[in-house]
Amino acid sequence: MQEIFDKANSVLEEIKSSAPVNAEEMEQFRIKFLGTKSVLKDLFGAMAQLPVERKKEYGQLMNTLKAAAETKFEELKAGFDTGKSSAKEIPDLTAPGYDIPLGTRHPLSIVKNKIIDIFSRIGFVVAEGPEIEDDWHNFTALNTPQDHPARDMQDTFFLTEDKNYMLRTHTSSVQIRKMESEKPPLRYIFPGRVYRNETISARAHCTFHQVEGLYIDDNVSFADLKQTMLYFAQEMFGRNTEIRFRPSFFPFTEPSAEMDISCFICNQKGCAVCKHSGWVEIGGCGMVDPAVLENCKLDPKKYSGFAFGMGIERITMLKYQINDLRLFFENDIRFLKQFTSAV
């Protein structure tokens, strides 16, 4: 009979002396002394074995035990909650850290940054212009007056009834802004988003990105343009890349050309990307038309220059062999996380 009392007293001691130091040990304490299968339950059960005259005394002891366990648990819990626990939990400094999933750059940003890097090595500086443009900067100053047929080539999103404001259809508008506001030498590249009212498909979108280049100085020649484009193509697509110029037309350049690069995918043996021609088109270029220089109050007898414009999506699609333009704008993580280059 005495053993039953002894047992209860030793459990009371155990409650008083136990000192859980973390959540796990707290839970063990709770299960042991307060849970549905706690040792106290067994001790209460033992009451039945006691003679009537000692039941009261035992009952009081058990109440003390229960209260002790509850108070201890509440105190410890309050200490943990406020961070004021006296418990000395030693963190495991050897535990590995949590995984922090790193994002990746968008493929268009990777390619844009690479283009900027390549041109900045030969002295081109990045500048930007507004995406909402007026007629002067997007068309008229670029030698494309109101009734010019070339306006139909670019399906414009006009913003006002009078068609004076629009979403820019190309980054060439930034050329005008720079030529108006600064004196040559000008050596710029203008990366940015442009808009055209086109039906969205694997090959066309209503918004895409261009990088425009502009170099204005004394005595800039077509040879400078070709050399600059060759340098770019070889840096971007590999040292063996060749370039080809085909005569073309833009209102703001004269002469104008479309630039092709030798197909780096099949090495000109013929493949689906180059449509078995061995060449792929990457952009337009030409010598800045004297009329454009005049529109910007630059003397065409003193200055000359070249300009070029390339589609960033197009270059990215070639470089990574992506066959659907829409992927760039859908933000599908499975697509995006394949591009890990930090360039």
Ligand code: PHE
């Ligand atoms: N702006 C032209 C386009 O969007 C590209 C271009 C830029 C052509 C500069 C010549 C010179 O198609």
